[in-house]
Amino acid sequence: MRRFLYDELSVVSSEFFLSTAQSHHLIHVLRIKEGDHITVVDGRGLMALAEVLSTGGRTQLKLIDVKREENVNKVNVVFGITKSPAMDFLIRRISEVGVLSFQPLITSHSTLGREFRLDRWQRVIAEVCKQCEELHFPSLSQPLTLSDWVNQRTVQNTLIVCSESARTERSHLPTNISKVDLVIGPEGGWSTDELGIFDEVGALKFGLGRNRLRTETAALVAVMLVKNQVERAG
DSSP: OOEEEOTTGGGOOSEEEOOHHHHHIIIIISOOOTTOEEEEEOSBSEEEEEEEEEOSSSOEEEEEEEEEOOOOOOEEEEEEOOOHHHHHHHHHHHHHHOOSEEEEEEOTTOOOOSOOOHHHHHHHHHHHHHHTTOSBOOEEOOOEEHHHHHHHSOTTSEEEEEOGGGTTOBOOOOTTOOOEEEEEOOTTOOOHHHHHHHHHTTOEEEOOOSSOOOHHHHHHHHHHHHHHHHHHHO
């Protein structure tokens, strides 16, 4: 059953309306009709079964049942901004896997265009999460410099950095781990000063094997490996 996004699902009355864009997709692409049932999500763990009451303009829905799912994701993905095609792959594939958040970084070797289209990437995340049935959409923040992010990050989170200098190293996470900040560098790698910042805050080094990987590939591999360790530790 196809899923649709309603941002205020947790506070709606028994009857409510989808947005114009989602209504158009529901009616003209999926050919949903009055009386059909659809699933509606809010991106924060709530999912509702709803009946289509009317399809004129904005689709009117009636709630039938609502349930909540706990967020079991524990990994925040922090990455050096790369070119748009690579970032599209990174955000889409990692959203499928399931993470808590994305934090883009402006680094010495990162690629930043004229404008970071936050709204566009947020739409991509919502689209992917609906398709792969992930009820908790990862948040996406505006880009920060590495030093600014380090200064404001939650220090209780375990900090793991993927580095070219540690390709064959594999840090084992503590057994009482709660959340992880997983940091992946840009295509040009980390500068000496940036590596020094990680050393100062005691970041764990994490290797991804002997081969040099593209940023988007490294990000996906790292997330899968770290998620596996986190689930074992937790």
